[in-house]
Amino acid sequence: YIWPSPMLDALESARFNQDGHNSDPVSIFITPCTRYLLDPDLDSTTGRSDIADWVRTAYHDMATYNITDGTGGMDASIRFPAENLRPENVGDGFNNTIEALGELVTRYISMADSLALGTIIAIENCGGPEIAFRGGRIDAGGPNTPGVPQPQDDLDSHITDFARQGFTQTEMIGLVACGHTFGGVQQAPFPNIVPVLNDPNNTQSVTHFDSTSVNFDNLIATEYISGTTQNPLVAGSNDTTNSDKRIFGSDGNVTMKSFADSPELFASTCANLIARMLDTVPKGVELTDIITPLPVKPYGVVLSMSGDILKLSGELWNMTADAQRTVNLLWDDHIGGGGNVTMPASGVSTGAGGRYNAAWYSFAPLPVDGPTFLSLDTAAGITNMRFVVDGKLEDQGGVGFAIQDGVVFSETSCYTSNLPPTPEWRIDVAVRNGLNPTRVYLEQIGVTDSVGRVIVPQTDIVPPAQSVPLNANYSLWTVNVTGENFYSIGFEVDDITFSESDSHSIFSFSPCTT
Numbered sequence: 001y002i003w004p005s006p007m008l009d010a011l012e013s014a015r016f017n018q019d020g021h022n023s024d025p026v027s028i029f030i031t032p033c034t035r036y037l038l039d040p041d042l043d044s045t046t047g048r049s050d051i052a053d054w055v056r057t058a059y060h061d062m063a064t065y066n067i068t069d070g071t072g073g074m075d076a077s078i079r080f081p082a083e084n085l086r087p088e089n090v091g092d093g094f095n096n097t098i099e100a101l102g103e104l105v106t107r108y109i110s111m112a113d114s115l116a117l118g119t120i121i122a123i124e125n126c127g128g129p130e131i132a133f134r135g136g137r138i139d140a141g142g143p144n145t146p147g148v149p150q151p152q153d154d155l156d157s158h159i160t161d162f163a164r165q166g167f168t169q170t171e172m173i174g175l176v177a178c179g180h181t182f183g184g185v186q187q188a189p190f191p192n193i194v195p196v197l198n199d200p201n202n203t204q205s206v207t208h209f210d211s212t213s214v215n216f217d218n219l220i221a222t223e224y225i226s227g228t229t230q231n232p233l234v235a236g237s238n239d240t241t242n243s244d245k246r247i248f249g250s251d252g253n254v255t256m257k258s259f260a261d262s263p264e265l266f267a268s269t270c271a272n273l274i275a276r277m278l279d280t281v282p283k284g285v286e287l288t289d290i291i292t293p294l295p296v297k298p299y300g301v302v303l304s305m306s307g308d309i310l311k312l313s314g315e316l317w318n319m320t321a322d323a324q325r326t327v328n329l330l331w332d333d334h335i336g337g338g339g340n341v342t343m344p345a346s347g348v349s350t351g352a353g354g355r356y357n358a359a360w361y362s363f364a365p366l367p368v369d370g371p372t373f374l375s376l377d378t379a380a381g382i383t384n385m386r387f388v389v390d391g392k393l394e395d396q397g398g399v400g401f402a403i404q405d406g407v408v409f410s411e412t413s414c415y416t417s418n419l420p421p422t423p424e425w426r427i428d429v430a431v432r433n434g435l436n437p438t439r440v441y442l443e444q445i446g447v448t449d450s451v452g453r454v455i456v457p458q459t460d461i462v463p464p465a466q467s468v469p470l471n472a473n474y475s476l477w478t479v480n481v482t483g484e485n486f487y488s489i490g491f492e493v494d495d496i497t498f499s500e501s502d503s504h505s506i507f508s509f510s511p512c513t514t
């Protein structure tokens with residue numbers, strides 16, 4: 001895609017920028033892979049793990065899918081108590097997952113996309129293959145029809161359930177084996193399947209599916225084929241709940257034998273099946289193309305007006321394992337000129353279990369060296385950016401990285417009262433003379449609807465009756481607000497809408513003097 005695209009930018013960052021500089025807020029929950037949200041120890045002694053909860057949650061969210069009428073699928077309907085309190089969804093892993101992966105949710109990333117990302121991150125970071133990720137899932141407005149298979153169901157009903165979800169019998173064997181390479185069966189919700197263990201290193205008495213419950217590997221298959229498996233859904237004392245045994249053996253062990261013989265085949269089969277599981281969405285939902293990283297990408301670009309100066313800050317992500325590159329930012333302005341600065345290195349990050357590395361460069365000197373922004377002349381402004389990385393021009397095939405300086409936050413914004421809970425404050429917006437935006441408005445950040453979906457309520461900023469000059473090139477539009485909310489500035493010009501990446505709250509404002 002051509003930058004900027006706020007949604008693809010956000011999905012791409014969450015997907016490829018997991019550890020290190022500017023990293024996503026959730027990989028901490030699975031680093032190391034033994035980690036469990038509710039256990040203060042890094043290496044959990046509960047027998048539980050977040051990675052197992054996340055993968056199981058995605059399957060249970062998807063498992064309501066009905067290929068005939070296109071209902072159900074990955075839409076985060078599992079978050080509704082009416083769905084996750086059903087017998088087919090016994091256990092607290094779903095709520096744990098929603099709590100942890102909810103941290104990724106923004107106006108651009110739905111809970112359902114976050115559940116998909118969580119599954120991918122868990123598998124990729126804990127020994128599994130790279131998995132194709134598409135975004136664009138839409139969160140359901142209510143619970144779906146029941147549809148998750150249970151251990152006491154017979155083989156025919158499992159085959160029928162997976163067919164309804166869009167998977168053949170062979171694919172069912174694969175998908176169950178891929179899921180059950182992580183985690184196990186807990187005693188509390190399944191007292192008839194597994195015993196109390198009295199093990200200080202497994203305080204929740206989880207009998208694991210294979211001997212490496214936080215590693216993605218084919219031991220689920222090798223231990224099954226060699227007859228040494230402790231999998232409680234294979235070797236359980238009550239054959240009625242030995243669903244893995246019935247499923248794995250349903251083709252005469254052909255599929256499980258092939259997985260036991262080849263870790264590579266197991267990994268590549270799982271990469272395909274898990275991607276398909278995650279891409280099973282309700283009819284009408286259109287997913288994006290597979291998200292791949294741009295070689296270079298601006299990040300956190302912010303423009304603001306400070307008196308007669310237009311401040312520009314931001315960073316560049318450069319996909320490389322070499323953090324020692326020479327990187328320059330070149331820009332074009334409104335008056336046929338531009339500028340060129342050398343960008344200081346600002347950090348490194350990795351994603352997808354170390355498969356993708358990035359070095360970061362700042363638009364401006366780092367805090368220790370001076371200001372964190374570039375000062376631009378307001379008449380010249382900025383229209384477009386290009387980058388030169390070790391002598392190679394990066395300009396998206398000639399179009400450059402377009403940037404909008406038409407409507408920007410003004411640092412004259414201030415408060416008249418900071419008394420909670422209803423402080424009164426004023427947001428000042430600088431509008432470039434001659435731009436003539438159709439609309440300028442506030443977008444309230446951090447708001448959800450009655451069923452937890454992110455919404456962005458807008459408040460129009462009324463154009464001033466008479467132009468109020470802020471400086472030689474910008475005029476002031478102002479709006480009074482009350483309360484402790486966060487707002488971004490949005491605007492429309494020539495039917496195109498823009499939203500700034502920054503947001504503002506009274507907490508960073510000074511008292512008004514005018």
Ligand code: HEM
Pocket residue numbers: 048049051052053055056059090091093149150151158175176178179180182183184185186187189190206243247
């Ligand atoms: C017939 C199909 C299936 C049955 C009957 C089944 C049954 C179970 C049961 C009873 C548990 C124990 C849950 C707990 O104690 O919290 C479990 C755990 C798990 N299942 Fe399945 N499962 C099936 C398919 C799948 C699939 C297709 C996946 C994913 C691709 C999956 C992923 C998991 C994971 C990761 C766990 C471990 C959870 C943890 O340790 O917290 N399962 N499954």
